[in-house]
Amino acid sequence: MMTDEQALSRPIGWWLKEAGARLDAVFDRSLQGCGLDRRGWQVLASLARRPTRLSELISSLSSFDPPAAVEAVVDDLTSRGWIGESAGLLRLTPVGERQYADLSPLIDDVRGQVAAALPQEEYLTLVRLLQRLVVAL
Numbered sequence: 001m002m003t004d005e006q007a008l009s010r011p012i013g014w015w016l017k018e019a020g021a022r023l024d025a026v027f028d029r030s031l032q033g034c035g036l037d038r039r040g041w042q043v044l045a046s047l048a049r050r051p052t053r054l055s056e057l058i059s060s061l062s063s064f065d066p067p068a069a070v071e072a073v074v075d076d077l078t079s080r081g082w083i084g085e086s087a088g089l090l091r092l093t094p095v096g097e098r099q100y101a102d103l104s105p106l107i108d109d110v111r112g113q114v115a116a117a118l119p120q121e122e123y124l125t126l127v128r129l130l131q132r133l134v135v136a137l
Helices: 012-031 038-049 054-060 067-079 094-117 120-136
Strands: 083-086 089-092
Touching: 012 038, 012 094, 038 054, 038 067, 038 089, 038 094, 054 067, 067 083, 089 094, 094 120
Parallel strands: none
Antiparallel strands: 083 089
């Protein structure tokens, strides 16, 4: 375990970027061989919750990727037959629903790794602190 002095030797921005990069890496390792990365999973998960207009999907994922990147993921998943559009809404196709169900246990494992690193009370504290930082900045 790192000492407080060692932890404070890096600025908060470094820790935030490093945590984000490591989350991406663990998602990518978990999804390796599935032809999907974290961004693809985010699109699938968003559409599994509810059909959504492309503009709303782009807006909801804007903190992760620029619009063109989200559109590229949507195009890729559409070409695979995992996503379809009707009445202006993107939705999972039956194939996409099966893929989502098949991939969910892999994502649950990632969430388990996060939970093991940060028990619920500490996770909640971290999220609240990050929320305060975001609001203050």
